[in-house]
Amino acid sequence: MPTKMMMVLIKQMFRKPYTNRFPVKYAPKDVTGLIQKVLRGEVKIHPPVPVPEDFRGKLAYDPERCIGCKMCIRVCPANAMEFIPETRKIRHYVARCMFCALCVDVCPGKKLPGEEAPVKALKMSEEFLIADYDKYSKNLVEE
Amino acid sequence: MTTTYTYSLPIGPIHPALKEPIRVVAEVEGERVVRADVKRGFAHRGIEFMGMKRNAIQTLYLSERICGICSISHPYAFVKAVENAIGMEAPPRAQYIRTIIAELERIHSHILWLGVIAHEMGFDPLLYWTWKGREMVMDLLEYLTGNRVNYAMYMIGGVRRDLNEKKIRAIKENMNYYRQFNQEMKDVFMSDPTYKARTRRVSLLTRKDALELCAVGPTARAAGLRMDIRQDQPYDAYADMDVRAVVPQDITGEVMGDAYDVTLVRLYEIDQSIEIIERCLEDLPPGPILAEPNLIKLLMTIKRSEGEGVGRHEAPRGEVMHYVRFDGTRDGPVAWKVKAPSYNNINIWGRVLVGAEIADIPIAVGYIDPCMCCNDRVAEVRRGGRELPYEEVRRKCREKTMRIKREVMG
Incomplete structure (x- = not known):
């Protein structure tokens, strides 16, 4: 039936x-x-699936814009950030990061001369292929 | 003269048929289960203790990782508890967005369950077909929040991401798809004679048992209890939605409390969720999405506040409750208690497995949609014999030191 x-x-x-x-x-x-x-160019492959907008990939850090306020360290749930006292900047371990983007939300950023509004030092990039054998490899530690 | 023997059939904690560790010991006589016992605590991770050492915002993201499937149920209950404790209320727009995300999650969780129960019964193509439909809502959640699971969407006093016109249109299109897909699912699950024969009168839970064993969620509703946090204690946008609990007596006119009734309840709850989401989108109020946009200020507010709060949310599996207490000295909870729906629902196994056949155990285990990592909040270690008090240990330690000292010194 x-x-x-x-x-x-x-x-x-x-x-x-x-x-x-x-x-x-x-x-x-x-x-x-x-x-x-x-x-x-001899073989064609199916293109990769595009990431959606507002995708939270690997964190991009711009030390130029960092003012060393440590706010990202305070809110980071995974303790992925470390403060470097000598340079007053942060070091970010991508292997510990859990991609919640809270640090991006709190980052006050810095206004360079000639700019109207401050630009954040942290932002989420679209990069997601970040697997590595070594969690301290150059690709996974940003400073 | 014949003697009947009972055999004990242990399932788990590590078993190929179980996705998560739990131990069910069923005593069987022939093919019938005569007694069943459940042992839990294998997935205890000490999350509550970890949360008590972090600040409230970090704990919120920790709570998101309590459950592997419902990424929003625990944060929802946690933000409600913290807001209750510090006396903060989310702006109306944030409340509506919270409700939309929570209902989208209910859709995906219920479809997941339908696939799992079909898989347990041996309808594997049906598992793939239902999960094909689930993929749409997962993609939608990824589009709305940036991630398929662990959305990182909620924040104490609001939500973190707003809905724009494009996103609202995407939700509406998705709801049209699900209205049609759910109709197909209803036809498939309810008209199939094999499915009906396999689930009718299997793992029967009477109304009395459900009340006695404190069943919650779809399991309790399938037993005919009209209980739903969204109806009994409406919170956020549910207060405007007038949610009514879905019970089988409204659908088919009779209550059996078996696996078939649970299927009915879950299928009709998907319809209910679609309705709620569409009404939320219609009435979505304008305004801010965070009561306190400055997170550092929010942490300071929490640090200054004293008191305790309880947050309850109707998760897809039932009521989830969080309790937090702040003492005004640190910016995180000094006490945090989580009660997940599976904690109540697993208790009913001992009752529904009695009298069942061995072949019905997977359905009886699966029909409450258990989540071990949610429910394991305490690990109890039982040792044989008596407990050794610490003074005894210390005395033994000193004796050994003295003995070695004598040996060494001669």
């Missing part, structure tokens, strides 16, 4: 897959070779 469930599921078989597509249809034998081919 055909039921509604069967109908729905059979219909689904003829629809296009709902999930995001992999860069290539089948797993390549040689990933490095594939990347080089893509760089040379």
Whole structure:
């Protein structure tokens, strides 16, 4: 006896897959070779899914704008920030960061001469490919 | 003469069928369960203690990580508790946005449950189909808040991100999709004879048992109790929405309190959530979204205030309650207590598993949608034999020192 469930599921078989597509249809034998081919333009891959607006990626820190007020350290839930007393700037460990953007909210920023409003020292970038073997690697510590 | 033996069937704490650690010991006689016991405390992480060492804003983000699925239920209860304690109220616009996010989360959590229960029964294609539908609301939440889970949206005294025209339009489109998708889900789940046969009269929970064991949320509503925090103690925008608890007697006219009734309640609650979200969008008031935009000032206010507060929220699984106390010396809670809905609901396993078949255990376990990491707030370690008082330990330590001293010194 055909039921509604069967109908729905059979219909689904003829629809296009709902999930995001992999860069290539089948797993390549040689990933490095594939990347080089893509760089040379010989192979086309499915483009990556764009990040939504207001996406909270890796924190971007601009020491020029930092006034050393330590407010970000006070609100950071993950204790990802460290104050450097010599330079009166902060050091941010991305490996500890949990991407809540509270530090961005509290950052007062600094007004450089000739500017109308202060610009924040911290902002969330769109970078999300930040996996690394070493949590203290150069890519994951910002100062 | 024959003797009947009962076998004890331990499930968990680490078991391939369980997603989270909990131990269910069922005593079986043949295929029937004659006694069941639950042991919990395997996922205790000491979060409340961690929260008591941080300031209130840090604790808010810690509370978001209590549960892996409901990223907003715990922050919601926590901000209500802190606002209650320090006497602050969120602006109307923030209250409406909070309600919208909380209801969106209810939609995704209920669809998740429908998929999980289908998976437990062996309808795996149905799991993928329901979760396909869930992906839309996850994308919407990512669009609204910037993250699929752990939205970081709430703040004491308001919300952190506003809704603009584009986002409101996206929510409206999504709600149209879900109205249609939920209709399809209702057709699929309620018309399927196998599903009905598999869930009717399975894990029966009577009204009396539900009251005695303090069941909450959809589990209690499926047993016919009209209880819902949004109806009994409306907070934020729910006060304007006139929410009524969804109970099976209003849908089918009879109450069984079984897994089928829970499915009905959850399916119709998705409809209710869609309605609430659409009404919230219609009446969305203008104005600020934070009562105190300066977070450092907010922390100072908390540091100065003394008192205690309770926050309750109707999470997708039931009532979640947070209790906080401030003593005026530090900017974080000196006491923080979390009570998650699964804490009440897991108690009913001992009752509903009795008389069930072994093959019904996954449904009985799954139908309350348990969340172990939410409910494990205390770890109890039982040792065999008597407890060793610390004085005894100290005495032994000194004796050993003396013994070694004698050996060494000769």
